[in-house]
Amino acid sequence: MRRALFLEPFYGGSHRAFLEGLVRHSRHEWTVLPLEGSGWRRRMRLGAEELARAFEGVQGGFDCLVASDMLDLAEFLALTRRRLGDVPAMVYFHENQVTYPRLRGTKFNSWFGQINYRSALAADVVAFNSAFHREDFLGALRQLLREPNNWLTEQGVDAIRAKSFVLPLGLELGWVDGPGERQGGPRRLLWNHRWEFDKSPELFERAVTRLAEEGVGFRLIIAGEPGDNPSPAMWRIRERLGDWVEHFGYAEDRAVYARLLRRADIAVSTTRHEFFGIGMAEAMYAGCIPCAPRRYAYPELVPAEYHWLLWRDEEELVELLRRLLTGPLPPREPFREAAARFAWQRMGPDWDTAIDRLAAGRFAGVEARGVVG
Numbered sequence: 001m002r003r004a005l006f007l008e009p010f011y012g013g014s015h016r017a018f019l020e021g022l023v024r025h026s027r028h029e030w031t032v033l034p035l036e037g038s039g040w041r042r043r044m045r046l047g048a049e050e051l052a053r054a055f056e057g058v059q060g061g062f063d064c065l066v067a068s069d070m071l072d073l074a075e076f077l078a079l080t081r082r083r084l085g086d087v088p089a090m091v092y093f094h095e096n097q098v099t100y101p102r103l104r105g106t107k108f109n110s111w112f113g114q115i116n117y118r119s120a121l122a123a124d125v126v127a128f129n130s131a132f133h134r135e136d137f138l139g140a141l142r143q144l145l146r147e148p149n150n151w152l153t154e155q156g157v158d159a160i161r162a163k164s165f166v167l168p169l170g171l172e173l174g175w176v177d178g179p180g181e182r183q184g185g186p187r188r189l190l191w192n193h194r195w196e197f198d199k200s201p202e203l204f205e206r207a208v209t210r211l212a213e214e215g216v217g218f219r220l221i222i223a224g225e226p227g228d229n230p231s232p233a234m235w236r237i238r239e240r241l242g243d244w245v246e247h248f249g250y251a252e253d254r255a256v257y258a259r260l261l262r263r264a265d266i267a268v269s270t271t272r273h274e275f276f277g278i279g280m281a282e283a284m285y286a287g288c289i290p291c292a293p294r295r296y297a298y299p300e301l302v303p304a305e306y307h308w309l310l311w312r313d314e315e316e317l318v319e320l321l322r323r324l325l326t327g328p329l330p331p332r333e334p335f336r337e338a339a340a341r342f343a344w345q346r347m348g349p350d351w352d353t354a355i356d357r358l359a360a361g362r363f364a365g366v367e368a369r370g371v372v373g
Helices: 013-025 040-055 073-079 110-122 131-145 154-162 201-214 233-240 254-263 278-285 304-309 314-326 333-340 344-360
Strands: 003-011 029-036 064-068 089-093 125-128 164-166 188-191 219-222 245-248 266-268 289-293
Touching: 003 013, 003 040, 013 029, 013 344, 029 040, 040 073, 040 110, 064 344, 073 089, 073 110, 089 110, 110 131, 110 154, 125 131, 125 344, 131 154, 131 164, 154 164, 188 201, 188 254, 201 233, 201 314, 219 233, 233 245, 254 278, 266 278, 266 314, 278 289, 278 333, 289 304, 289 314, 304 333
Parallel strands: 003 029, 003 064, 064 089, 089 125, 125 164, 188 219, 188 266, 219 245, 266 289
Antiparallel strands: none
């Protein structure tokens, strides 16, 4: 058993759920240093200093440490060098600020991208939650190398690639289990994402409005968190298609949310990005048929024989939804099994193996592209 330190300057939402699951399912002894999961910009700017100060009160030594992508790991290691010395470090990328979608009209803020880059340089090992995410981040760094006055080097990007690998999230899925909720009548479309620009709710609005105008029968379950800047699209859907809406709004209670997942037939994503796809994985585990973009992490999430459920553009989205709402549905079990791959009962041992290798220095000089196992 290793003694490991986890640094999480954004302890909220999916970051918190992941970390709670890791501590619960790992055989290692974890010490968690968290900061409140709000104000992500402040967390990225000041989190290293704040966590370094908090670390002064932590007793004992550590075999290794893991930091999330929200931390400036290079700064933290500099501030704690007298204490941590050569303790091996991993940075874990839930997301990254180089390729994360930006609001229309806003510019790329290189400060946060530089933090991600420096953290990856400073770490002994760089782990990504999906193969798409790894290549997306590294590809963006390569693109930035071609820009004038950039803040990285070819040697640095090569070094990050050489020490990076894919280590998916573990998910708690048992709470989704329960009695069947699906009923006869029109099929139910599920939206279980944030209502903000990066999830493109306007595209979802256009698609379901077109289908309703065509007379295609369906019902809507609109869940997910509105977020800090929710799109008016969801309220327009409720106003225009009120008779089609069975549920509207964030389900605060997990049991209520689980019943919504088990009631839905088709889980729809129209996102502009997806580094992993927790919401889709949860819906698939509940038996929902996925309908998502043919890009990002979705081709990894959806079984290869069902990639016809992944669309390329708006016309394909509408056509696919029409087909799923009026024709036979594929069997649900393959999607449940695909999502179950990420249950903590399966991913816990992979994470423990990664921590063993990190602590023992067995990642050094190895380009590990696949899942640890």
